[in-house]
Amino acid sequence: MSQALHTASTGINAGQSQINVIANNVANINTTAFKSANMTFETLYSRNLSYGSAATNEGGGTNPKQIGLGVKIGGITRDFSSGDFVSTGRDMDLMISGNGFFVVQDSDGKLYYTRDGVFSTDSEGNIVTQSGMKVVAADSPYSNASSGETVKVPKNLSATVTGDPNLATKTLSQLNNAKINTGTIEVTVGGRQYTLTVPEGDPTVQSIIDSFNQTLDGTGVSFSITGDGRISYTGDITFDSAESNFIGETGLGNSNPSDQLSQVVTLQEMVNYNDPNAITLMSTTVDENGIIAATYSDGSILTQYVDDTYSVHWKYTTPEGITIRGNDVSAVGSSIEESNFVIELATMVNEEGLVSVNNNLWEWGADVGEVYYGMAGEVSFGSIESGGYEGSNVDIAAELTNMITAQRMIQMNSRVFSTASSIMETLAYLGQ
Numbered sequence: 440m441s442q443a444l445h446t447a448s449t450g451i452n453a454g455q456s457q458i459n460v461i462a463n464n465v466a467n468i469n470t471t472a473f474k475s476a477n478m479t480f481e482t483l484y485s486r487n488l489s490y491g492s493a494a495t496n497e498g499g500g501t502n503p504k505q506i507g508l509g510v511k512i513g514g515i516t517r518d519f520s521s522g523d524f525v526s527t528g529r530d531m532d533l534m535i536s537g538n539g540f541f542v543v544q545d546s547d548g549k550l551y552y553t554r555d556g557v558f559s560t561d562s563e564g565n566i567v568t569q570s571g572m573k574v575v576a577a578d579s580p581y582s583n584a585s586s587g588e589t590v591k592v593p594k595n596l597s598a599t600v601t602g603d604p605n606l607a608t609k610t611l612s613q614l615n616n617a618k619i620n621t622g623t624i625e626v627t628v629g630g631r632q633y634t635l636t637v638p639e640g641d642p643t644v645q646s647i648i649d650s651f652n653q654t655l656d657g658t659g660v661s662f663s664i665t666g667d668g669r670i671s672y673t674g675d676i677t678f679d680s681a682e683s684n685f686i687g688e689t690g691l692g693n694s695n696p697s698d699q700l701s702q703v704v705t706l707q708e709m710v711n712y713n714d715p716n717a718i719t720l721m722s723t724t725v726d727e728n729g730i731i732a733a734t735y736s737d738g739s740i741l742t743q744y745v746d747d748t749y750s751v752h753w754k755y756t757t758p759e760g761i762t763i764r765g766n767d768v769s770a771v772g773s774s775i776e777e778s779n780f781v782i783e784l785a786t787m788v789n790e791e792g793l794v795s796v797n798n799n800l801w802e803w804g805a806d807v808g809e810v811y812y813g814m815a816g817e818v819s820f821g822s823i824e825s826g827g828y829e830g831s832n833v834d835i836a837a838e839l840t841n842m843i844t845a846q847r848m849i850q851m852n853s854r855v856f857s858t859a860s861s862i863m864e865t866l867a868y869l870g871q
Contacts, residue, residue: 442486442508443859449509450852453480456512457845464833465842471525471799472554473831474517475838481513519790522830530724531558531566534829537821539784540801542575542585542812543568550575550585552785555799557828560723564774566590566731566782570798576779577729580749580817583809585785591778592723592733595709596741597716600757602667603701603767607645614644615763617700622683628658628676637683644670644700647685671696703767704755706741708775727822729782729815743780745814751781784820785812 457478467473485505494500524534533556535541540552551572558574561567566574566589578586603609611619624635635651642650648662648670655661660674670691678692686692689700709717718735725731732742738758743751746765753768770776787793788808793801803810815823 441859441863442506444856444863446507446509447852447856447859449483449511451849451856453510453512454845454849454852457848458842460515461838461842461845464838465835468831468833468835470831471557472522472829473799473833474519474554475831475833476515476517477841478515479513480510482507483509483511517791517793517795518832520832522832524824524827525830526827528826530722530825531560532556532826532828533558533725533729533782534824534827535784535815535821536824538786539815539820540786540790542783542785543572543800544575544589545572548587549802551796551800551802552793553800554829556823560592560594560720562594564592564594564720564778566592568798572798572800575783577781577783577812577814578751578779579813580745581811581813583811585812586779586783588777588779590731590780590782591774592720592731592780593706593708593741593775593778594720595714595717596720596735596775597707597709597714598718598739598755598757599705599707600702600761600763601705602665602669602699603703604666604668606668606670606701607648607664608643609701610641610643612641613701613765615701615767616698616761617688618684619647619688620684622681622685624681624683624685625679626655626676627679628655628660628674631658632679633658637685665696668699668701669696670700701767702757702761702763703769704757704763706753706755706768706770706775708770708772725782725823725825727816727824729784729823731780731782733780741780745781751779781814782823783812784815785810786819787811 460476460478464475485507488504488506489501491503492501535554535556540554541556543551543553555568557569558566573589576586576588576590578588619637621637621639626633626635633654635654637647638650644664648664651662660672660676662670662672665671670689672695678686690698718737718739720733721736722734723731730743732740734740740756742754744754745751752765754762754764755768756762787810789806792804792806792808794804796802813820815821
């Protein structure tokens with residue numbers, strides 16, 4: 440009978456552990472990005488009364504005779520399926536749709552992983568979690584190592600926009616203030632009509648000018664490039680029709696010289712918030728690739744983009760709507776030079792190997808395997824949804840069902856325990 444007591448007690452203990460798991464799930468039903476747990480059971484060793492025997496010519500075989508010794512916890516697994524999107528309308532509340540974890544670091548530089556995307560900006564422009572951990576930034580779409588950088592948005596800027604003296608070397612795709620298509624332009628010079636051609640492909644501005652001048656050679660009209668990034672002409676010319684959008688994009692048909700076709704901007708982070716030249720951060724938004732766009736008080740927008748070589752570059756849009764990108768954007772000052780607007784995600788071979796810690800964080804565990812880092816929307820990483828966060832994935836109906844079965848498990852094992860105890864009490868009386 441003493442064995443029955445021990446066997447029943449294993450069932451009671453296992454049932455109580457399951458209740459503990461269920462209680463934690465139910466307690467976190469409203470916890471951001473919480474991942475529910477599930478307990479499974481396994482049998483303990485069995486006491487073998489007989490191992491059984493094989494059949495022979497003289498008689499049949501016998502099966503083993505075993506008495507089980509109870510139950511134990513087989514495992515506690517995590518359900519990493521996504522929770523529902525909880526809309527808040529707040530731009531810095533983010534949810535990962537698909538695979539991946541946000542990467543954050545503490546003051547010692549230790550990395551943690553989380554699906555909790557409720558972020559904010561601190562007084563220094565760092566993007567942080569609710570507990571103050573800095574959000575880590577990506578420096579490439581896919582890598583075997585974290586960048587070691589954090590996401591920081593300058594709170595106060597001065598932006599100086601000027602023309603580009605190197606306009607001649609720019610190709611059409613590199614122009615920051617014009618999107619010129621190839622095609623022809625009909626012009627009239629000295630009463631005669633000529634056809635100017637914008638070369639096919641991605642020609643430089645200088646090659647376009649050379650093509651025009653070659654066509655108009657000897658007419659007294661010639662085109663040139665000014666030192667501040669404009670196209671000008673000398674001589675008497677009338678612009679007629681155009682298959683190319685060259686005239687409309689440059690403004691050359693309405694004035695001489697043209698608009699500034701390519702501009703540069705120098706960004707300087709301001710320390711003095713009372714500086715009259717400073718523009719202050721008004722709001723931040725995040726796109727599906729986890730790239731932050733910062734809008735400043737004058738209406739200008741500062742963000743980053745990833746080019747075809749997977750390099751990260753600045754992109755600045757002036758209050759007038761002119762977009763300046765790539766090497767035409769320079770940053771002065773250590774703070775802004777180190778700024779990175781791309782949120783890093785991580786994925787791993789075995790996410791169930793992660794170890795849960797407080798504040799909705801996970802840390803690396805021995806069975807996680809290789810961890811890969813990158814940006815949202817690339818390779819195996821999910822995309823980012825802004826304006827809300829990921830809710831808990833706890834299924835309350837399933838938890839209540841499991842709680843009832845766990846409760847019955849404890850009750851029935853308690854009944855066995857009580858019965859075995861009564862039998863032992865009866866045996867004790869018989870021995871008197």
